[in-house]
Amino acid sequence: MLITDSLLLDYKRCSRRAFLNIHGDPRQQDPERDFLHKLRQENKRHIASVLNTFYPDYEKPPLSKTSWKEKAQATEALMQQGVDCIYQGILWVDDERLTSLEYLNHSQRIMPFGYDYLGKPHLLIKQPGQSKFGDWFYYPISIHLGRKAKPEYKLVATFYAQLLGIIQETSPPNPELITRPLKHSSVDMVQWLPKLQLVLDECVTILETVEEPEVFIARQRCNLCRWYSHCYAIAQSQQHLSLVPGVTPSRYQSLQKIGVMTTHSLADANLDSIKELIGTELAQRLQQQARSLVHNHAIPRHQSQYNLSEILSRQTIELYFDIEAEPERNLDYLLGVVVVDRVTQTQTFYPFLAETPEEEGVIWQEFLELVNTYNEAPIFHFSDYEKDTIKRLGNLYQTPNAQIKPLLSRLIDLHHCVINSVILPVENYSLKSLANWLGFHWRDAGISGDQCVCWYDQWLTTGDRNYLQSILRYNEDDCLATLHLKNWLLEFFSKINF
Numbered sequence: 001m002l003i004t005d006s007l008l009l010d011y012k013r014c015s016r017r018a019f020l021n022i023h024g025d026p027r028q029q030d031p032e033r034d035f036l037h038k039l040r041q042e043n044k045r046h047i048a049s050v051l052n053t054f055y056p057d058y059e060k061p062p063l064s065k066t067s068w069k070e071k072a073q074a075t076e077a078l079m080q081q082g083v084d085c086i087y088q089g090i091l092w093v094d095d096e097r098l099t100s101l102e103y104l105n106h107s108q109r110i111m112p113f114g115y116d117y118l119g120k121p122h123l124l125i126k127q128p129g130q131s132k133f134g135d136w137f138y139y140p141i142s143i144h145l146g147r148k149a150k151p152e153y154k155l156v157a158t159f160y161a162q163l164l165g166i167i168q169e170t171s172p173p174n175p176e177l178i179t180r181p182l183k184h185s186s187v188d189m190v191q192w193l194p195k196l197q198l199v200l201d202e203c204v205t206i207l208e209t210v211e212e213p214e215v216f217i218a219r220q221r222c223n224l225c226r227w228y229s230h231c232y233a234i235a236q237s238q239q240h241l242s243l244v245p246g247v248t249p250s251r252y253q254s255l256q257k258i259g260v261m262t263t264h265s266l267a268d269a270n271l272d273s274i275k276e277l278i279g280t281e282l283a284q285r286l287q288q289q290a291r292s293l294v295h296n297h298a299i300p301r302h303q304s305q306y307n308l309s310e311i312l313s314r315q316t317i318e319l320y321f322d323i324e325a326e327p328e329r330n331l332d333y334l335l336g337v338v339v340v341d342r343v344t345q346t347q348t349f350y351p352f353l354a355e356t357p358e359e360e361g362v363i364w365q366e367f368l369e370l371v372n373t374y375n376e377a378p379i380f381h382f383s384d385y386e387k388d389t390i391k392r393l394g395n396l397y398q399t400p401n402a403q404i405k406p407l408l409s410r411l412i413d414l415h416h417c418v419i420n421s422v423i424l425p426v427e428n429y430s431l432k433s434l435a436n437w438l439g440f441h442w443r444d445a446g447i448s449g450d451q452c453v454c455w456y457d458q459w460l461t462t463g464d465r466n467y468l469q470s471i472l473r474y475n476e477d478d479c480l481a482t483l484h485l486k487n488w489l490l491e492f493f494s495k496i497n498f
Ligand code: SF4
Pocket: 014, 015, 016, 017, 020, 215, 216, 217, 218, 221, 222, 225, 226, 227, 228, 229, 231, 232
C-alpha cells in the first residue's frame, strides 16, 4: 500500500476522510465546489509568487517522466548533480529500500515496514553539509495558502524530511514552511518526529481495517469535504451527537462514557451525571440544545442579560446590513442595506457594489451617505464582520472618528442576541440555519457566501453581468433573512414577556 503526503494531510484533518478516500465509493462524493477550484487557483498564484520572489532559478524533473518512480529517479539525478533548487521534485521510498537500510539511526526508523512512501514537496533546497551526494544535502520547503503554520503542514514537512533523510542518507535538520503573504518558518523536528510516528502508525492501522471510522460532523472541518452529504446523511440517521451545537469531539467522548450516544439520549439523560462530567452550566446548555432539537422548539435562556424587547423594539426606520467580501483581495465589494420604512410600509434594497476592486472607496462613501441620511435608525446585522469592516474601511479611507463612532453605536448584532438569549432547534447558529428554521428561504437554494466569492471572481474575469445579478440577489436575501430573524425574535420575546 502507498502512503502519500496527501493521505497524511487528510488523515490529520479527519481519519474518516483518509479512509473514505482509499476505500469509499467515489460515486458518493459531492461534486467539487467552485470555491475549492478557486482556492487551487489562488494556491498556484501563491506558489508562483514565492518562486519569483525567492527562487527564480529552479530546476524541475523532466515532464516526460510518467510514473512516480521515474519522476523520483529524475529528482534524485538533479540532487546528484547538485542543482541549487528543485521545484516539483518527487520523493519515493519503497519498502525494499526502507528494509535494506541497515544504517538508519533510531530517529529515521519511524516509518512502518511493508509500505511504499511518496512525497511531493514544493521545493528542495541545496545546503552545505554531508550526504551521499557529496558535501551538500537538501531540505524541503512546503508552500501553503494559509496564513498560519498549521499542525498538518508541520506534520507533512516532517514526513518530507524523513523521506529525504533516507534518500540522501542524512536528515535535514529543519524543514521549512512558507505561508501567506511570504512568511518563512521552520519545523522543530524533535517535536514533530514522534507525532509523525504516531500518525503513521494510526494511519496504517485504520487503512488496514475495513471498518469505517465514525462520523463526526464538525462545521469548519467538513464544510469543504466532498464526503459531506454522505457523512451528514449517516449522522442524521444515527441522531449523531455531533449535530448538537456545542458537542465537541472531547465532550462527545465524555458523554459516551455514561452511555449518552444520541441527541435523544442526551435530551433524556440524567442531568446530574452529565454535570459531573462537564460542569453544570455546560451540561444544562447541551441538554437544552438537545431537547430543542428533539422537540423542535425554541427555549429562552433565562440567564440572558439582554432586554431584547427593548433592543429590538420597532422603529420607524430600520436598516438591515450585509457585506460580500473577497478575502484574497482583502476587498469588501458589496455593502448591501435594506431600509425598512414603517410609515410608508416599504422595504428598499440599496446595493453599493464595487464593479472593480478600485471602486471600494466610492461605495464606502455612498454607504456612509445612506446611513447618515437615516442617522437615528438602528442597523441590524449578523456577526462581527460588519462591525470590523466599518472599522477597516473607516481607517483605510480616513473617515473621521466623529463619524465612525456614532455609526458603530447604532449596530445591533443579531447573532450575539440569539446566542445569548435563546436556544433554537438548529445544528449551527449561522444565519442560514436560523432563518431556514424560521421559514425564510433564499431565492437561490443551496448557495453560500463562498459561492459569491467565486461569482465575483468570474465577473472580473468574464465581464458577465449575470454573476453580479446573482450576488445582488443573494446579498438582498441575506438582509431580508436578518429582518426575518429580528421580527421573529421580537415577537417571541414579546410573547413570553422576557
Ligand atoms: S464530511 Fe467530515 S466527517 Fe465526513 S469525511 Fe469529511 S471531514 Fe470527515
